[in-house]
Amino acid sequence: MAQIEGIVHHVKTVQAASATAATRPVRVCLLSLADESFVIDLRYVREVFEVKSITPVPGVPSILSGVANLRGTVMPIADLRSALGLPIWGTSAKYAVVIQQGVQQIGVLVDKVPEIRDVRPDEYVTAAAQSPEGAHPFVTGILKLAGRMGSLVEVPALLSYVGGTK
Amino acid sequence: MMSKIVVVDDSQADLKLIEEYLKSAHHTVVSFSDAMNLEDKLVKEKPDVVVMDVVMPGRNGFQACRDLKSDERYKNVPVILCTSKSQESDKFWGQQQGANSYLVKPVKAEALLDAIKDVLRQQ
Numbered sequence: 001m002a003q004i005e006g007i008v009h010h011v012k013t014v015q016a017a018s019a020t021a022a023t024r025p026v027r028v029c030l031l032s033l034a035d036e037s038f039v040i041d042l043r044y045v046r047e048v049f050e051v052k053s054i055t056p057v058p059g060v061p062s063i064l065s066g067v068a069n070l071r072g073t074v075m076p077i078a079d080l081r082s083a084l085g086l087p088i089w090g091t092s093a094k095y096a097v098v099i100q101q102g103v104q105q106i107g108v109l110v111d112k113v114p115e116i117r118d119v120r121p122d123e124y125v126t127a128a129a130q131s132p133e134g135a136h137p138f139v140t141g142i143l144k145l146a147g148r149m150g151s152l153v154e155v156p157a158l159l160s161y162v163g164g165t166k
Numbered sequence: 167m168m169s170k171i172v173v174v175d176d177s178q179a180d181l182k183l184i185e186e187y188l189k190s191a192h193h194t195v196v197s198f199s200d201a202m203n204l205e206d207k208l209v210k211e212k213p214d215v216v217v218m219d220v221v222m223p224g225r226n227g228f229q230a231c232r233d234l235k236s237d238e239r240y241k242n243v244p245v246i247l248c249t250s251k252s253q254e255s256d257k258f259w260g261q262q263q264g265a266n267s268y269l270v271k272p273v274k275a276e277a278l279l280d281a282i283k284d285v286l287r288q289q
Contacts, residue, residue: 027232027236042232046226046228046229047220047226047228047259048255048256048259049253049255049256050253050255071221095255113255113258113259113262114259114262115262116232116262116263
């Protein structure tokens with residue numbers, strides 16, 4: 001009997017822990033690009049810097065605008081506008097957010113210095129309902145923001161996309 | 167008031183200079199040359215304030231500050247970012263990470279000591 005009670009207690013503890021994890025807020029970085037909002041997991045964000053100039057590099061994937069010099073480090077710079085179906089005219093982005101996974105890092109062009117927010121997992125809507133043709137390969141969800149929507153950009157998928165596109 | 171200050175900076179020259187400033191004001195100083203596993207180190211040190219560089223190899227000061235402020239154990243420990251990153255956008259980003267104060271190098275002793283007084287007063 002005591003053993004059964006122990007198992008029940010364990011199951012309840014696990015259920016409570018998983019419920020807490022499911023509702024625990026996640027810290028995200030809110031990016032602004034071409035008047036649209038995008039969200040990435042803050043854990044992948046290393047820093048933000050002002051882009052003074054971008055040097056084009058022949059033969060790199062089309063999503064990359066070129067490279068920038070960040071304190072002596074050559075930083076690949078990605079412009080997500082065309083990949084996300086956004087207009088590519090207008091004012092060029094002034095800042096880059098450095099995102100990193102392992103040793104791979106790129107700067108993603110943004111219009112302004114991002115904000116940081118806490119969001120709950122239930123504030124996301126999955127992007128799985130998108131048609132394969134219309135789906136952006138690294139957008140995995142939609143976040144309901146105050147009065148607007150923001151696309152959730154999955155950093156590992158984005159880095160894979162950058163590495164695999166031409 | 168004497169306080170215990172943890173200083174994190176990968177530049178030995180800057181580390182020494184900041185240590186001198188703080189010791190001249192009779193603070194107790196513990197220094198680290200990077201922010202890796204900083205939370206583990208702080209368990210032992212229990213600082214009143216953390217003074218931290220931003221541009222460091224591995225985990226940078228922005229990331230470490232953000233993580234400290236998300237950690238129940240350290241979220242109330244004031245963090246002063248002390249960095250050569252001088253753009254307004256850098257300061258804004260530093261605030262976004264939860265930094266209590268942001269100083270641009272080269273920092274003068276008076277500015278650093280005033281910042282420490284300010285962040286402790288706000289506690």
